[in-house]
Amino acid sequence: MDDHVTDHFIEHRADHFIELDRVEKVFDVRKKTGFMKRERREVRAVDSISFTVARGEMVGYIGPNGAGKSTTIKMLTGILTPSGGRLRVAGIDPSRERTRLAHRIGVVFGQRTTLWWDLPLIDSYRLMHRMYRIPDARYRENLDRCVELLELGDLLDVPVRQLSLGQRMRGDIAAALLHDPEVLYLDEPTIGLDVISKAKVRGFLRELNAERGTTVLLTTHDLQDIEQLCSRVMVIDHGRLMYDGPLTGLHEVGESERTLVVDLERELPPIEMPPARVVRVEGPRQWLAFPAAESAAALVARVAAEYPLVDLSVREPDIEAVIARMYAGEASDAAGQAVP
Amino acid sequence: MEGLRAYRLIGAMWIRSTMAYRASFAMTTFANFAVTALDFVAILLMFSRIDALGGWPLPEVAFLYGLSSVAFGLADLAIGSMERLGQRVRDGTLDTLLVRPAPVLAQVAADRFALRRLGRITQGSLVLGYALAAVDIHWTPLRLLLMPVAVVSGAAIFCAVFVAGAAFQFVAQDASEVQNAFTYGGATLLQYPPTVFGRELVRGVTFLLPLAFVTWIPAAYVLGRPIPLGLPDWVAFAPPLVAGVCCALAGLAWRTGLRSYRSTGS
Numbered sequence: 001m002d003d004h005v006t007d008h009f010i011e012h013r014a015d016h017f018i019e020l021d022r023v024e025k026v027f028d029v030r031k032k033t034g035f036m037k038r039e040r041r042e043v044r045a046v047d048s049i050s051f052t053v054a055r056g057e058m059v060g061y062i063g064p065n066g067a068g069k070s071t072t073i074k075m076l077t078g079i080l081t082p083s084g085g086r087l088r089v090a091g092i093d094p095s096r097e098r099t100r101l102a103h104r105i106g107v108v109f110g111q112r113t114t115l116w117w118d119l120p121l122i123d124s125y126r127l128m129h130r131m132y133r134i135p136d137a138r139y140r141e142n143l144d145r146c147v148e149l150l151e152l153g154d155l156l157d158v159p160v161r162q163l164s165l166g167q168r169m170r171g172d173i174a175a176a177l178l179h180d181p182e183v184l185y186l187d188e189p190t191i192g193l194d195v196i197s198k199a200k201v202r203g204f205l206r207e208l209n210a211e212r213g214t215t216v217l218l219t220t221h222d223l224q225d226i227e228q229l230c231s232r233v234m235v236i237d238h239g240r241l242m243y244d245g246p247l248t249g250l251h252e253v254g255e256s257e258r259t260l261v262v263d264l265e266r267e268l269p270p271i272e273m274p275p276a277r278v279v280r281v282e283g284p285r286q287w288l289a290f291p292a293a294e295s296a297a298a299l300v301a302r303v304a305a306e307y308p309l310v311d312l313s314v315r316e317p318d319i320e321a322v323i324a325r326m327y328a329g330e331a332s333d334a335a336g337q338a339v340p
Numbered sequence: 341m342e343g344l345r346a347y348r349l350i351g352a353m354w355i356r357s358t359m360a361y362r363a364s365f366a367m368t369t370f371a372n373f374a375v376t377a378l379d380f381v382a383i384l385l386m387f388s389r390i391d392a393l394g395g396w397p398l399p400e401v402a403f404l405y406g407l408s409s410v411a412f413g414l415a416d417l418a419i420g421s422m423e424r425l426g427q428r429v430r431d432g433t434l435d436t437l438l439v440r441p442a443p444v445l446a447q448v449a450a451d452r453f454a455l456r457r458l459g460r461i462t463q464g465s466l467v468l469g470y471a472l473a474a475v476d477i478h479w480t481p482l483r484l485l486l487m488p489v490a491v492v493s494g495a496a497i498f499c500a501v502f503v504a505g506a507a508f509q510f511v512a513q514d515a516s517e518v519q520n521a522f523t524y525g526g527a528t529l530l531q532y533p534p535t536v537f538g539r540e541l542v543r544g545v546t547f548l549l550p551l552a553f554v555t556w557i558p559a560a561y562v563l564g565r566p567i568p569l570g571l572p573d574w575v576a577f578a579p580p581l582v583a584g585v586c587c588a589l590a591g592l593a594w595r596t597g598l599r600s601y602r603s604t605g606s
């Protein structure tokens with residue numbers, strides 16, 4: 001009864017298109033430890049994760065290797081059944097109604113193709129056309145669009161196994177979109193791509209999200225993907241959600257620092273100006289690190305008043321460094337508070 | 341049904357792709373035919389030195405052989421690809437089938453649908469044809485009716501074995517050899533008369549893994565021989581029932597297996 005009421009509730013809240021409530025996934029891992037001896041171990045790949053994603057959002061899902069990103073995506077598609085908690089995508093329980101959900105989602109695994117390996121690309125698309133019962137006109141339109149934007153024209157008759165990684169990835173992205181999915185999951189879609197291919201894929205995804213309002217959830221190890229695509233990022237580590245918010249917000253929780261680079265008239269001893277501290281000196285040039293939250297203007301004014309300045313510049317904090325610190329666990333206490 | 345539709349679509353795609361290379365298709369089909377024919381040549385050679393095998397003369401053994409080959413060949417044609425399931429479970433490529441809007445069983449069964457397997461069916465049919473011509477069967481309507489029923493039920497029983505074997509590969513991913521022992525091994529076993537095997541084996545093949553219902557039991561009835569293990573005559577008409585039960589059990593095993601699928605870490 002209770003469950004029924006909640007179900008009802010979720011279906012009618014458009015802003016909860018994807019909803020996870022204390023979702024867990026525990027793997028039983030059996031290890032051979034000797035002749036006939038086996039050891040059982042539990043791996044908590046996803047440990048009580050809760051979040052919601054609204055329709056039309058574009059969310060980055062990041063975390064170090066083994067954090068539980070792929071496992072989460074597999075639960076969202078119905079490949080894996082959660083060990084605990086509740087999970088809904090478009091009001092559907094993915095593992096229970098996998099085939100019904102399949103019509104509404106698109107999935108791209110960077111690591112493996114969903115295309116038929118030995119057959120030409122176009123054969124896979126034709127099969128998708130029939131299998132998903134895509135209306136002819138719609139199929140034509142979507143295919144033409146993907147072929148144009150992802151530059152697949154010359155590749156359609158090539159067997160998938162002969163495609164390069166970047167070509168195959170573009171082919172896979174097109175395959176995931178022919179049936180107009182409402183949500184697209186991408187598990188490392190830019191892995192192994194060169195700069196140009198990455199730009200192509202990112203541009204395509206941005207447009208897809210803007211024009212069709214497709215909800216996108218993507219995992220990546222390339223922060224540029226996130227910077228260029230996602231207004232919201234979730235960081236997970238050891239199966240737990242460490243941060244959920246805008247990318248820039250990571251600076252605050254990550255205790256990150258900005259850098260003021262000053263060129264003085266001549267070589268001088270290191271500048272003393274707390275809370276800023278000199279991190280590097282090269283002749284008349286000095287680097288001062290200061291908390292990202294502090295005002296740069298105030299600091300610049302104080303330095304200018306006391307030292308003979310020639311030039312200066314402010315460098316924004318390095319997001320990679322922030323996240324690396326977060327992964328390493330240094331910032332985990334602060335970050336923990338970031339998740340409500 | 342969504343499953344059949346998906347099966348048809350995927351199967352048709354593979355047929356189209358094989359037909360793009362007609363010469364290669366013709367050659368592999370012929371090879372398939374020739375290899376299975378060698379099987380029968382072995383039996384012919386054996387009969388050049390003996391008159392009967394376990395009390396069964398050549399034409400009657402050919403009858404068993406043909407019935408077994410056709411039933412097995414049909415199952416192999418329909419869902420033989422399932423024996424590769426363990427590979428998909430091990431490397432996690434089953435993931436990609438799980439995100440499509442069609443039952444996984446249908447997708448796995450239709451994968452690499454290979455018309456060349458018609459080679460075995462053709463060869464089995466020829467041998468069966470020879471047997472029907474050579475044996476002096478006293479045809480009754482019931483015996484006539486039993487022939488197609490036996491072929492279809494036999495194919496269904498073999499299909500159940502394929503599916504159950506595939507389900508087992510969810511647990512033991514290297515078990516395709518075990519599966520082969522039951523499918524190919526079973527089909528070969530059934531080509532020989534039950535009288536050459538020990539009673540225990542015949543019992544096992546009747547009551548545990550009911551392959552006896554593919555050939556031995558219906559063949560005994562059609563040929564007017566006693567049903568193995570002294571079973572009553574009406575048992576000869578049980579194959580459809582046995583096939584139904586086998587398929588239901590295999591379906592359950594498959595669902596259990598699929599539920600235990602846990603993908604891979606990368």
Ligand SMILES: Nc1ncnc2c1ncn2[C@@H]1O[C@H](COP(=O)(O)OP(=O)(O)OP(=O)(O)O)[C@@H](O)[C@H]1O
Binds near residue numbers: 044063064068069071
């Ligand atoms: N099928 C499985 N069986 C056993 N353990 C698994 C399985 N899949 C994942 N794991 C374990 O769960 C944890 C999370 O794995 P997951 O693949 O979700 O990580 P990830 O965040 O995607 O990492 P990566 O960035 O390396 O892709 C890991 O410790 C992994 O070993």
Ligand SMILES: [Mg+2]
Binds near residue numbers: 069070071187606
């Ligand atoms: Mg992963």
